[in-house]
Amino acid sequence: MITTGGSEALLFTLMTLCDPGDQVIIPEPFYTNVSSFAHSAMVELVPVTSRLEDAFALPPMKDLEKLINPKTKAILLCSPNNPTGHVYSKEDLERTLQLCKKHDIFLVVDEVYREFCYDGERFTSILTFEEYADRVVCVDSFSKRYSMCGARVGMLVSRNKQFLTDTLKLSQARLCPPDIEQVAAAAALTTDPSYLVEVKKEYESRRNFLVEALEKVEGVKTTKPKGAFYIIAELPVEDAEDFATFLLRDFDLNGETVMLAPAEDFYATKGIGRRQVRIAYVLNKEDLGKAVACLAAGLKAYAERGA
């Protein structure tokens, strides 16, 4: 079913699977706006922490299982992940599906970055697990695939007929997703696949460039994620938000600075991720290089600011 962006697909999914007060388990850090959709649907997100030290791998099943209770209606994953770039393996997904089946809950996977997998990593869609098809919901969107952000065309894919019947009611209430942009999206589908091969190659090379550059900056810890176009980096600062504010207000390198996304708000657990930031590598390498140089100089100036 076509939705007004992946955003509406997530909102409709939460509204359909949950009553107010129900719970959905989600690995943190996660895309912050899911919190807002959960608030709108009066659903409680229950975080399970994935860690930079583990390259943000899916936490052990026993950690997820501990969180399941009668109010739990689904586990929500994003793969390739925003904000960590982690790509969940076929085995990860299979194990999670087994857990979902055991407790009779849904597995929702946001796959909007599915084309962007690097190092030969093969993406496994949740839709390929025939055996579990009735408890699977896939969220997708055109905006990342064809750089159509702003055009609000997403979709919900499920083989669960009741789920589709229920979400259809929410769809009918708001009449339709944007018409003109649906036509544009249909046209985008005729794009030659070589386009995505090129785009993927370019992102992979930007990722390599960015990770190498960040690794040279003293005190910065990061991972080399296999998908999407984000990196979580841990900085040698106590409070990344304060540092980000410093960069914007009190610092420049040749009249330029960088704006960082502090990662703390990607975590639902209080106090985690305060030293982390999310960096998107959507710029070209020249700009990425300047940004990392600026970040390095900013870190130095920030450390010396009280001296």
Added chain:
Amino acid sequence: MITTGGSEALLFTLMTLCDPGDQVIIPEPFYTNVSSFAHSAMVELVPVTSRLEDAFALPPMKDLEKLINPKTKAILLCSPNNPTGHVYSKEDLERTLQLCKKHDIFLVVDEVYREFCYDGERFTSILTFEEYADRVVCVDSFSKRYSMCGARVGMLVSRNKQFLTDTLKLSQARLCPPDIEQVAAAAALTTDPSYLVEVKKEYESRRNFLVEALEKVEGVKTTKPKGAFYIIAELPVEDAEDFATFLLRDFDLNGETVMLAPAEDFYATKGIGRRQVRIAYVLNKEDLGKAVACLAAGLKAYAERGA
């Protein structure tokens, strides 16, 4: 604030002004999808009945006031009205605002049909009442004005800063209304005003044609509404839904039939409006004429079907 159609503007308004279980008073019959938005926001719509015999005028203030209680957060009007075509007068709005002020609640007016007022009727926007500006929310949209249905660009207009701050949070969660269609909407605003003068003239003439044609059909009661492009007609049948089904399944006139919108679902009060249908006069006169002929023949066949 720009929204994804008038639909989202209505949903955001209900979510912002109300907590779950709160109430909003609305004259019935009303646009059915408001029910769906209210369900989504877990808001209870409390209907006050307007009647065909009164040309669907706003019910007396004392009827509205009786329904106000501590859970009431707003009165919601649509003017010109979908589905009745009624246009609320300046005095109606002023009286309603006084009532809202007395009970410290909001007045929300859906004005998406504001250009379509006939017989020289002057449209009064709720935004013209300066004195009450802090309790007023106006819902608007491009789709009717420029025949852009499908392009999802609407808006919320209010001078209440807290309301705008709160709805902005809902807006930010879903990122943006459709981008390409916002550009189209901005371009539509440069349309020469003579376009709307012509469109209005055409609709007025279609309304006159339709009302005259309907009045000639035996047993049909209707009004001559002063706005929008809808008419509620009462038919000489017990159950308009059953009749509409009959027209689609078991009837044709020269291979054609008409599809009617039974009005019962525009009422929240059970059992009202069963004999009524909503007719939109968006077709050209030739087609409208054929449709009314078909309706008249259908009524005759329906009455004789058991004989």
